[in-house]
Amino acid sequence: MFGLIGHSTSFEDAKRKASMLGFDHIADGxxxxxxxxxxxxxxxxxxxSATGISIEGSYIDSCFVPEMLSRFKTARRKxxxxxxxxxxxxxxxxxxxxxxxxxxxxxxxxxxxxIRNTSLEWERFTTGNTHTAWVICKQLEINAPRIGIxxxxxxxxxxxxxxxxxxxxxxxxxNKTGISELLMVARQQEPLALLQKELDxxxxxxxxEALPQAxxxxxxxxxxxxxxxxxxxxxxxxxxxxxxxxxxxxxxFQGENIYVLKxxxxxxxxDIGWNMMELAEMQNPQREMFACFAEAMILEFEKCxxxxxxxxxxxxxxxxxxxxxxxxxxxxxxxxxxxxxxVLT
Ligand code: NDP
Numbered sequence: 001m002f003g004l005i006g007h008s009t010s011f012e013d014a015k016r017k018a019s020m021l022g023f024d025h026i027a028d029g030x031x032x033x034x035x036x037x038x039x040x041x042x043x044x045x046x047x048x049s050a051t052g053i054s055i056e057g058s059y060i061d062s063c064f065v066p067e068m069l070s071r072f073k074t075a076r077r078k079x080x081x082x083x084x085x086x087x088x089x090x091x092x093x094x095x096x097x098x099x100x101x102x103x104x105x106x107x108x109x110x111x112x113x114x115i116r117n118t119s120l121e122w123e124r125f126t127t128g129n130t131h132t133a134w135v136i137c138k139q140l141e142i143n144a145p146r147i148g149i150x151x152x153x154x155x156x157x158x159x160x161x162x163x164x165x166x167x168x169x170x171x172x173x174x175n176k177t178g179i180s181e182l183l184m185v186a187r188q189q190e191p192l193a194l195l196q197k198e199l200d201x202x203x204x205x206x207x208x209e210a211l212p213q214a215x216x217x218x219x220x221x222x223x224x225x226x227x228x229x230x231x232x233x234x235x236x237x238x239x240x241x242x243x244x245x246x247x248x249x250x251x252x253f254q255g256e257n258i259y260v261l262k263x264x265x266x267x268x269x270x271d272i273g274w275n276m277m278e279l280a281e282m283q284n285p286q287r288e289m290f291a292c293f294a295e296a297m298i299l300e301f302e303k304c305x306x307x308x309x310x311x312x313x314x315x316x317x318x319x320x321x322x323x324x325x326x327x328x329x330x331x332x333x334x335x336x337x338x339x340x341x342x343v344l345t
Pocket of ligand 1: 099102128129161162164165166185187220222224243244245246263264265291292294312319
């Protein structure tokens with residue numbers, strides 16, 4: 001059995017969805033009420049792979065909302081309680097979606113193994129970041145040529161290069177694609193220098209310097225909503241892959257020959273018959289989902305019950321190749337520009 005732990009993109013959104021689902025006791029509550037709300041198992045589903053294998057899974061809403069990020073203890077409790085619920089339901093492999101995996105890592109929740117009478121078994125959980133990184137790389141490789149960008153001549157900027165997903169994307173770009181130049185952006189300089197050393201390549205630069213040089217920009221950092229970008233200074237054509245969460249780059253990059261692609265989203269080959277991705281506001285919610293969620297499904301299809309993506313900056317090319325091959329085998333594909341009516345030309 002696979003599990004997905006998710007959450008709403010905002011408090012307002014969470015209240016609207018709770019009301020739709022009939023959770024009236026919390027739908028009308030203020031943020032303090034939501035801070036104390038327990039996780040909810042919202043849906044059970046059966047999914048059949050392209051190979052014919054069937055698996056069962058559950059979607060758990062942690063009742064966390066991004067407005068709680070500054071409330072350290074609340075955020076920690078939300079994530080751990082949702083993980084406890086997944087384990088108590090006997091779920092073999094559960095993906096930590098949205099901010100859940102970032103809270104787990106950044107708040108060092110590894111030291112909180114014991115939740116009441118449950119000792120959390122880490123091998124039952126995955127961040128899903130290996131599949132997300134692989135999907136973003138495939139989206140880049142497939143979509144850049146479609147808009148006239150020759151990868152061999154392309155300069156690619158990775159914003160959030162030192163992150164778990166960003167470092168894996170950099171590793172793949174340097175070793176597997178033959179791109180002309182890799183620009184690496186993050187705030188802290190020391191991890192950037194270490195990454196450059198590991199890759200034996202890539203140029204460390206700032207966001208302002210990277211954007212005008214880049215044919216392709218991979219965004220794998222949660223950027224502040226207030227960030228201002230002058231689209232006149234971008235190359236044309238320019239491919240923007242919005243791999244961060246929440247996905248809001250299409251609001252910022254409107255202009256001729258600027259193509260914004262939702263990064264880290266996959267489509268299943270068949271309708272799944274679930275409601276959970278409507279809650280996540282996918283364009284085709286019967287088939288589309290976050291790649292991190294799909295990783296839990298793929299691991300369950302493969303009977304690979306292990307914390308496949310875990311810790312920070314452990315994603316190897318071999319693991320990306322394994323999850324990528326399994327993803328295709330079971331009927332997932334990365335969404336592309338042609339799937340997005342919102343493409344701006
Ligand atoms: P990490 O926390 O591991 O990495 C974040 C990276 O962004 C670091 O390199 C960090 O470096 C950098 N960063 C953060 N803020 C800024 C800033 N203001 N300017 C420049 N760089 C910045 O995160 P993950 O790799 O786990 O996840 C990356 C993003 O992908 C997140 O937004 C996450 O929510 C999203 N995600 C999306 C998924 C999907 O759509 N399928 C699945 C999983 C995650 P530094 O701190 O030095 O700046």
